[in-house]
Amino acid sequence: MRTGKDRLLAGLMLAPSLILLAIFVYGFIGQTISVSLTDWGQGASLAVRPEVHFVGLENYRQLFTGILDIRFRQDLVNMVFFTLFFVVLCLGVGLLLASLLDRPLKGEGFFRTVFLFPMALSFVVTGTIWRWMLQPRGGVNVLPTLVGLPRLEFLWTTSRDQVLQFNWQWVPGALLLTAGLVLFLLGIRAWRRGERRRAGLLAFPGAVVSLIVVLGNPGGWSGLPFAEPHGFNLAMIGIVLAAAWQMSGYTMALYLAGLRAIPGELKEAAEVDGATPLQVYRYVQLPLLKPITLSAVVILGHIALKIFDLIFAMTGPDNAVTSVPAILMYLTTFRGNQFAKGASIATLLLLLVSGLIIPYIVSSLRKGEED
Amino acid sequence: MSRGVPPSTNLAANLGEARRVRRAGRVALYGVLVLLAIIYLMPVYMAIITSLKDPAAIRLSTAWELPDPVSWEGYRTALREFAPKLRNSFVLAVSATLLSALLGSMNGYVLSKWRLPGERYIFPLIVFGMFIPYQSILIPLFQFLRSINLYGGIPGLVLVHVVYGLPITTLLFRNFYAEIPDEMIQASSIDGAGFFGIYRWIILPLSVPAFVVVIIWQFTQIWNEFLFAVTLAQPGSQPITVALANLAGGNAVQWNMPMAGSILAALPTVLIYIFLGRYFIRGMLAGSLKG
Numbered sequence: 001m002r003t004g005k006d007r008l009l010a011g012l013m014l015a016p017s018l019i020l021l022a023i024f025v026y027g028f029i030g031q032t033i034s035v036s037l038t039d040w041g042q043g044a045s046l047a048v049r050p051e052v053h054f055v056g057l058e059n060y061r062q063l064f065t066g067i068l069d070i071r072f073r074q075d076l077v078n079m080v081f082f083t084l085f086f087v088v089l090c091l092g093v094g095l096l097l098a099s100l101l102d103r104p105l106k107g108e109g110f111f112r113t114v115f116l117f118p119m120a121l122s123f124v125v126t127g128t129i130w131r132w133m134l135q136p137r138g139g140v141n142v143l144p145t146l147v148g149l150p151r152l153e154f155l156w157t158t159s160r161d162q163v164l165q166f167n168w169q170w171v172p173g174a175l176l177l178t179a180g181l182v183l184f185l186l187g188i189r190a191w192r193r194g195e196r197r198r199a200g201l202l203a204f205p206g207a208v209v210s211l212i213v214v215l216g217n218p219g220g221w222s223g224l225p226f227a228e229p230h231g232f233n234l235a236m237i238g239i240v241l242a243a244a245w246q247m248s249g250y251t252m253a254l255y256l257a258g259l260r261a262i263p264g265e266l267k268e269a270a271e272v273d274g275a276t277p278l279q280v281y282r283y284v285q286l287p288l289l290k291p292i293t294l295s296a297v298v299i300l301g302h303i304a305l306k307i308f309d310l311i312f313a314m315t316g317p318d319n320a321v322t323s324v325p326a327i328l329m330y331l332t333t334f335r336g337n338q339f340a341k342g343a344s345i346a347t348l349l350l351l352l353v354s355g356l357i358i359p360y361i362v363s364s365l366r367k368g369e370e371d
Numbered sequence: 372m373s374r375g376v377p378p379s380t381n382l383a384a385n386l387g388e389a390r391r392v393r394r395a396g397r398v399a400l401y402g403v404l405v406l407l408a409i410i411y412l413m414p415v416y417m418a419i420i421t422s423l424k425d426p427a428a429i430r431l432s433t434a435w436e437l438p439d440p441v442s443w444e445g446y447r448t449a450l451r452e453f454a455p456k457l458r459n460s461f462v463l464a465v466s467a468t469l470l471s472a473l474l475g476s477m478n479g480y481v482l483s484k485w486r487l488p489g490e491r492y493i494f495p496l497i498v499f500g501m502f503i504p505y506q507s508i509l510i511p512l513f514q515f516l517r518s519i520n521l522y523g524g525i526p527g528l529v530l531v532h533v534v535y536g537l538p539i540t541t542l543l544f545r546n547f548y549a550e551i552p553d554e555m556i557q558a559s560s561i562d563g564a565g566f567f568g569i570y571r572w573i574i575l576p577l578s579v580p581a582f583v584v585v586i587i588w589q590f591t592q593i594w595n596e597f598l599f600a601v602t603l604a605q606p607g608s609q610p611i612t613v614a615l616a617n618l619a620g621g622n623a624v625q626w627n628m629p630m631a632g633s634i635l636a637a638l639p640t641v642l643i644y645i646f647l648g649r650y651f652i653r654g655m656l657a658g659s660l661k662g
Contacts, residue, residue, distance in 0.1 A: 005565075006485075006565050006566040007485060007486075009565075009566040009567070010481045010566055011487055013477050013481055013566075014477075014478055014487070016474075017474055017477075017478050017497075017537050017541070018497075020534050020537065021496075021497060021500055021534065021537060021538070024500075024508065024512070024534045024535065025500040025503065025508065027511070028507075028508035028515075029503070029507055029508060031510075031511040032507050032508060032509075032510055035510055097407065100400060100403060100404055100407075101404075103400070110408075111404050111407075113648065114408045114412060115408070116648070117641060117644055117645070118411070119651075119655065120591060120637075120640045120643065120644035120651065121640065121641065122596075122597065122612050122636060122637070123595070123597065124595070124597050124612040124615050125595075125615065125633045125636050125637045126414075127616070128616070128618075128629050128630075128632075128633045129417065129418045132418075132421065132434075132629070133413075133414055133417055135431055135434075137431040137432070138430075138431030138432065138434040139417065139434055142431065142432060142434060142435065143435070145432075245411070245414065253652055253655065253656065254656070257656065302502055305504070306506075308597070308598055309597035309612070312597065312616055313597075313615070313616045326504065329506045330506070330598075330601075330602070333509070333510060334602055339510055342506075343510055345506070346504070346506040346509065346510070349504045350503060350506075350507035353503065353504050354503075357499070357502040361498055361499060362495065365494065365495055
């Protein structure tokens with residue numbers, strides 16, 4: 001039988017990896033957070049024993065309200081829009097490709113390979129090639145001339161145009177109001193299901209928060225003295241296209257695996273009931289793909305929040321209109337030597353990614369245990 | 372399910388019509404697929420033709436035209452400049468892949484076949500490490516490598532890739548070993564096999580497919596990686612991705628050379644994908660925790 005000695009050996013063999021991860025992941029995260037609470041930067045930052053002081057949340061306050069850190073706020077907005085459009089495009093294209101390929105087809109392997117191979121590339125390679133594809137006076141912009149149409153003039157990665165503008169001063173209020181309304185609606189739903197206690201716990205705070213926002217003066221909560229417009233930089237479109245070119249094959253593969261896993265009897269039963277192929281697709285197949293969509297959103301979403309290599313290779317780190325916090329962290333830390341501020345940006349990035357990933361890990365592993 | 376479906380009468384009369392519709396549907400299906408494939412291959416076409424053009428012949432307005440005459444100048448320059456960087460990438464990717472695969476295999480064995488206290492919490496904490504934005508550990512990592520004199524060189528990068536590769540390799544191996552029936556382990560431990568005996572004689576011989584998946588996945592990831600490479604490597608030990616990104620960063624470059632460089636940088640992983648795509652996809656799907 002398996003003895004205590006063997007169990008001890010098992011623990012000893014796992015220990016080195018655990019110690020390494022404990023230091024390199026959790027220890028370093030802790031250190032980054034504590035650096036973000038100091039004023040370590042500039043001047044003597046590269047000294048072996050730099051003089052640093054604890055400043056609390058000052059770096060975070062500057063990032064969100066400091067006039068000099070306006071670029072951080074626009075980078076955050078760029079990241080949110082990029083994530084949104086990139087995820088939606090990948091889901092849509094991936095679902096389309098998978099639906100087309102999920103039928104008896106000659107050359108299916110060829111098409112699948114073509115749609116999926118960009119996944120094997122480095123974001124740096126993709127970025128380099130797309131940088132050439134999206135040159136203002138060449139590449140995609142001259143494609144229409146091949147069929148006699150006029151050339152496009154769009155500046156794919158350098159356009160300074162901005163749409164969907166909003167005033168940053170309203171962001172805290174809008175976020176709170178959304179949270180309040182979501183809580184309230186969840187409460188209503190719980191009420192309808194007869195879970196009265198839960199309904200009260202959700203709807204009441206939701207209503208209070210929403211009322212405070214509506215009756216209060218949310219414009220003043222941002223800490224910004226002046227109106228500050230931010231919006232979707234059209235230059236991000238080029239980045240979204242290149243990223244979706246590379247990653248839509250991933251959603252295709254996920255959806256295709258999902259479609260193939262649907263038992264044939266389900267489809268046949270619906271067909272016997274007289275459903276048209278379109279109805280089988282809409283009412284039988286699509287609903288069964290929901291869990292796949294959820295995990296694709298999490299995986300693609302966290303890739304989008306972290307996007308760095310692609311933008312670096314496509315536009316270089318200095319193209320402010322296509323910058324995101326991951327790039328700004330690199331510039332702030334390794335070029336500006338402002339270690340504390342870089343650490344604050346990194347910490348915020350980690351918080352965003354964790355908000356997406358931790359619930360996902362917990363629910364995936366719990367599901368795994370039940371199987 | 373029969374919502375709004377017309378009663379299927381007159382079946383025979385409709386059969387010919389139905390066949391014609393289906394035929395048209397198939398033509399449309401292939402048409403759409405071919406069109407999409409062309410769109411997906413456009414960047415590849417563009418990279419190949421540009422890489423084969425004479426620098427003087429590259430003009431934005433004729434970017435889509437085939438090279439005439441074909442010039443290998445771009446590849447000659449790219450090979451000359453990139454050969455050391457490709458070698459760096461290769462040394463880095465191979466050594467870090469093998470080390471993280473070996474460690475991952477041992478971890479997976481322990482976590483799937485040996486009940487340890489606190490295991491329920493250990494595994495999610497390990498897995499979390501593969502999702503974090505590496506910016507959030509970069510500053511302490513940078514300092515740490517400097518303090519142990521590993522900053523700037525390939526050994527330091529190997530260490531970094533081995534450590535941050537542990538979560539995914541452990542996950543892949545654990546999921547794979549979970550499928551090996553516990554009865555086999557029990558039987559051999561009755562025969563007197565201990566911790567290492569079971570690993571050597573039962574687990575390892577069954578591990579070949581898992582090693583193939585893990586090695587392919589890790590090699591591709593490390594070969595393609597950029598953030599660690601650009602922050603932790605000094606010029607002499609830079610991997611290919613950094614060299615390529617720096618090249619495209621300059622504005623007055625001749626485009627045949629970056630395109631040739633891109634193709635050289637992409638070749639190893641694309642070849643792996645084309646010939647071992649099945650294993651590549653398995654690694655990719657496992658990365659979304661659905662092993």
